[in-house]
Amino acid sequence: MKLLPTVCPACNSQLKAKSLTCAHCNTEIQGEYELPVLTRLLPEDQSFILEFIKSSGSLKEMARLLRLSYPTVRNRLDEIIERLKKTESPKENNGKENL
Amino acid sequence: MNEIVNNIQTVPRRSTSQWLFNPFSFVAGYQALLLGLGIMLISAFFGFLGNTHFDGVLDVHKGLEAPLRFFFTEGIIDWLTIAIPLFFFGLVVSNSSVRMIDVFGTQALARWPYIVISIVMLPEANQRVGVYLVAKFGFAAAPAAINYMDIFIFGFAIIVGIFMAVWMVALMYKAYVVSCNIKGARAIVTFIVSLIGAEVLSKMLILLLFERL
Numbered sequence A: 001m002k003l004l005p006t007v008c009p010a011c012n013s014q015l016k017a018k019s020l021t022c023a024h025c026n027t028e029i030q031g032e033y034e035l036p037v038l039t040r041l042l043p044e045d046q047s048f049i050l051e052f053i054k055s056s057g058s059l060k061e062m063a064r065l066l067r068l069s070y071p072t073v074r075n076r077l078d079e080i081i082e083r084l085k086k087t088e089s090p091k092e093n094n095g096k097e098n099l
Numbered sequence B: 001m002n003e004i005v006n007n008i009q010t011v012p013r014r015s016t017s018q019w020l021f022n023p024f025s026f027v028a029g030y031q032a033l034l035l036g037l038g039i040m041l042i043s044a045f046f047g048f049l050g051n052t053h054f055d056g057v058l059d060v061h062k063g064l065e066a067p068l069r070f071f072f073t074e075g076i077i078d079w080l081t082i083a084i085p086l087f088f089f090g091l092v093v094s095n096s097s098v099r100m101i102d103v104f105g106t107q108a109l110a111r112w113p114y115i116v117i118s119i120v121m122l123p124e125a126n127q128r129v130g131v132y133l134v135a136k137f138g139f140a141a142a143p144a145a146i147n148y149m150d151i152f153i154f155g156f157a158i159i160v161g162i163f164m165a166v167w168m169v170a171l172m173y174k175a176y177v178v179s180c181n182i183k184g185a186r187a188i189v190t191f192i193v194s195l196i197g198a199e200v201l202s203k204m205l206i207l208l209l210f211e212r213l
Helices: A043-054 A059-066 A070-088 A090-098 B002-007 B016-021 B029-050 B068-093 B100-109 B113-120 B124-136 B148-180 B184-210
Strands: A016-021 A028-034
Touching (some): A043 A059, A043 A070, A059 A070, A070 B148, B016 B148, B029 B068, B029 B100, B068 B148, B068 B184, B100 B148, B113 B148, B124 B148
Antiparallel strands (some): A016 A028
16 A cells, blocks of 8 residues: 655655545545544554554553563654654644744 | 654664663663672672772772672672762752662663673682782792683783773763763763772772672
8 A cells, every 4th residue: 555645855844635535436525634643644653653542541551562561662752742742733843843 | 652652752762782882771770770780799799700890980900719798798889889979960060850769760771781800700710810919020029820721711801891990981981871871071070970989988898899709
């Protein structure tokens, strides 16, 4: 399966969905839709979040599943949270960087 | 389970280098603490056999005969004097939620290279060369008799000892970074401050301990 591109290859801006199609009856909907924040994360981060939710949000369970130590899994989650925050408010972060 | 690990591609793999340089990716908490206490007990036992004292967080010296409990207490003092300030800095500096058991457990596990040191320091030759050098530099009355084999064993122990001490410091730093999730300059500065403080404090506490001998 192809990866969903989320960033413009020309100017690096966030891409938006302009068209959605039903694979069953070929109905096509045109518009301008924001991509969900989670889709803007790296695929491995998305997999981590999915597994985390399936583990009922238990870091201990995630550590057991991945055969990693608890702090390693917690650190990974903290990194993803940081990336999510930056993804959610890129303008705010740009402003901070400019300061 | 392998499918999950494969999907989450950036998880560290269980390679030999990971085990040697960053075992804390896989072992922390109570598991690391138990292993670490075992390591301290083994180091103390070999230290007891060869009169090798770990009389400071980073110190190794040949010295007085003492009961086994003294050697083990030295290890405990060395471990706690570094783990306590690192935990404190973790609470203050880190943005993550730091668990006490991870900091103390990984710091205990990080002391495994000292088992190797306590073993290479076992031969009597190390003691003889030590006494000889002390005499040579005018701190004792008569130099002890040594031979080339003694010098070779002593040289080997020194090289291995320095290598293992550097390795232990690297492991202690890695344990701190993983257990407290602190990176960059903040991690380096707080670690160095903790290490210097722990070295001074552990020396003082071990000195007090030996006043009881």
